Amino acid sequence: MKKWIWYILAVLLILPLPYLFLLSFAAIWRHPDLWPEGFAIRHWKDSLLAGGLAESLLVSLFISATVALLGMILGFGMARLIARHPKRVLLLRAAYLPYAFSSVVYAFCLQFYFLKTGLSGTIPGLILSQILIVFPFAVILFVGHWGTRMFALEELVQTLGGTVWTAWKKVVLPLSKPILLLGFFQTFLISWFDYGFSSVIGLGQVPTLTVRVFQYIGESNPYFAAVSSCLLILPPLILLWANSAYLRQRYEG
Amino acid sequence: MIKPLGKFGSNSILPSFSQLGIGVYMFLVLFPLVAGLLYALAYSLGLVGALSKGFTLNHWQVVVGMPAIWKSFLLSLSIASGVVLLAAMLALATVLLLHPYIRKTGSLVFFIPLGIPPMVAAFWGFHLLGDGGLLARFIQKAFPFFTFPELTNDAWHIGVISVLVLLTYPFFCLQMLQAYHTQNVQGLMDIGKSLGGSRRYVLLRIGLPILWKNALPSLVLFGVFLFGAYEVPLLLGRQAPQMISVLIAQKFKRFDLEMVARAYVLTVLYAGFVLAGIWFLFKRKKAGRGA
Numbered sequence: 001m002k003k004w005i006w007y008i009l010a011v012l013l014i015l016p017l018p019y020l021f022l023l024s025f026a027a028i029w030r031h032p033d034l035w036p037e038g039f040a041i042r043h044w045k046d047s048l049l050a051g052g053l054a055e056s057l058l059v060s061l062f063i064s065a066t067v068a069l070l071g072m073i074l075g076f077g078m079a080r081l082i083a084r085h086p087k088r089v090l091l092l093r094a095a096y097l098p099y100a101f102s103s104v105v106y107a108f109c110l111q112f113y114f115l116k117t118g119l120s121g122t123i124p125g126l127i128l129s130q131i132l133i134v135f136p137f138a139v140i141l142f143v144g145h146w147g148t149r150m151f152a153l154e155e156l157v158q159t160l161g162g163t164v165w166t167a168w169k170k171v172v173l174p175l176s177k178p179i180l181l182l183g184f185f186q187t188f189l190i191s192w193f194d195y196g197f198s199s200v201i202g203l204g205q206v207p208t209l210t211v212r213v214f215q216y217i218g219e220s221n222p223y224f225a226a227v228s229s230c231l232l233i234l235p236p237l238i239l240l241w242a243n244s245a246y247l248r249q250r251y252e253g
Numbered sequence: 254m255i256k257p258l259g260k261f262g263s264n265s266i267l268p269s270f271s272q273l274g275i276g277v278y279m280f281l282v283l284f285p286l287v288a289g290l291l292y293a294l295a296y297s298l299g300l301v302g303a304l305s306k307g308f309t310l311n312h313w314q315v316v317v318g319m320p321a322i323w324k325s326f327l328l329s330l331s332i333a334s335g336v337v338l339l340a341a342m343l344a345l346a347t348v349l350l351l352h353p354y355i356r357k358t359g360s361l362v363f364f365i366p367l368g369i370p371p372m373v374a375a376f377w378g379f380h381l382l383g384d385g386g387l388l389a390r391f392i393q394k395a396f397p398f399f400t401f402p403e404l405t406n407d408a409w410h411i412g413v414i415s416v417l418v419l420l421t422y423p424f425f426c427l428q429m430l431q432a433y434h435t436q437n438v439q440g441l442m443d444i445g446k447s448l449g450g451s452r453r454y455v456l457l458r459i460g461l462p463i464l465w466k467n468a469l470p471s472l473v474l475f476g477v478f479l480f481g482a483y484e485v486p487l488l489l490g491r492q493a494p495q496m497i498s499v500l501i502a503q504k505f506k507r508f509d510l511e512m513v514a515r516a517y518v519l520t521v522l523y524a525g526f527v528l529a530g531i532w533f534l535f536k537r538k539k540a541g542r543g544a
Contacts, residue, residue, distance in 0.1 A: 102481025109289025
């Protein structure tokens with residue numbers, strides 16, 4: 001009995017993926033039917049080429065990769081500084097605040113400043129706004145990594161005559177590779193999933209994929225919405241697979 | 254206390270380097286939030302904005318006197334706490350009762366929903382639970398005379414709650430699975446059984462309290478996140494009452510500038526709720542450390 005409950009649960013958790021792919025490839029799927037009337041790649045072709053979804057995919061990939069890279073670098077360096085700061089606890093508590101706010105409400109709070117600086121409706125503006133939530137998250141994620149051992153290793157290299165650069169190149173970065181990868185993965189996802197900042201700071205002029213999904217739902221175009229949903233789900237799945245493959249390879253030899 | 258390193262050592266470079274770093278940190282983390290909230294407060298008090306005529310409490314009086322606003326806050330609080338409790342209970346039951354099966358098949362199945370953005374989850378929820386959705390089609394085929402109930406944009410917010418549980422439950426499962434291993438819950442339950450405890454007794458007195466206590470900070474933090482949930486209630490929620498983020502966004506999007514001022518009042522109130530939630534979280538952590 002428990003085995004079947006687990007199988008049903010597993011199917012329920014995975015079901016959104018096959019359903020969305022099925023809907024995106026359905027030629028037509030009318031109301032009472034349990035299965036589509038044939039399959040076609042029409043919706044993918046039309047949405048990607050004529051609908052501008054390919055551009056949205058590239059824009060979203062560029063924004064999320066940039067935000068993740070900047071968030072990771074800034075967060076990693078800042079976490080090192082905070083890890084040995086006398087006010088460590090207080091500084092870390094501050095990092096929870098922007099992250100805990102609803103992104104759409106936070107975006108409306110900042111909208112005035114972005115409008116005044118001319119950053120609203122631009123890709124750099126959207127990147128900057130997303131960094132404001134990704135950066136504190138990265139600090140929270142990385143600060144635990146900067147323990148006594150890491151500092152001791154860094155110090156050891158310098159005691160043996162190495163420079164700060166050598167310590168980072170030969171010890172810190174190789175040892176931090178898994179957590180950096182995890183950090184990149186997580187910060188990429190925060191940016192990739194974002195709709196609040198994209199809609200308010202982007203003003204609909206930065207056509208990210210989440211904005212597109214909402215637009216297609218509003219236009220009652222479930223097929224295009226399904227295609228853009230699939231595009232939104234694919235990179236996290238690839239990153240998840242790559243991450244688990246990397247960890248397997250690392251820990252199983 | 255770890256000593257500073259090498260050339261950033263005890264000479265004069267470290268303080269300035271450190272202070273500069275902390276300055277950048279504050280500039281990126283706290284400054285935008287404080288600046289945004291100050292602007293919201295100033296706007297709500299009539300000090301700035303297109304219709305600014307000097308200090309006034311009018312917008313605050315109007316908003317505080319509107320029962321719909323408090324209904325929204327109450328709804329957000331109920332949905333957030335309901336979703337967290339439901340997802341946590343389900344996760345506890347899953348980890349404690351289905352643990353052997355999860356170990357066999359692997360926990361990857363819990364990672365997959367974590368790769369679904371809230372917007373897509375809401376779209377999926379609409380297609381699963383809507384009047385013409387997948388579930389309704391199956392039920393209508395099996396029981397042609399059965400009238401499918403309203404599960405999206407419904408009075409009980411079943412659609413919103415279901416989708417938010419779908420997004421939250423896998424995370425709690427993963428966290429509790431990790432605690433199950435690191436806290437050696439199975440070993441402790443085995444000891445309890447060998448000392449004469451029944452299966453039910455060890456589950457309720459050993460397994461459940463350990464996992465619950467371990468997950469509590471995350472539950473509070475998720476409660477704060479869910480309090481401000483936007484995409485899911487936007488697509489699957491009702492027009493009235495709305496969850497607070499949806500209500501704030503809707504007021505901001507109106508062309509009536511009076512509404513914008515009210516939206517800023519709501520933003521300041523919402524910030525108060527979030528800060529209270531975070532304060533509660535840290536107070537609990539501090540109490541936990543002190544105990």
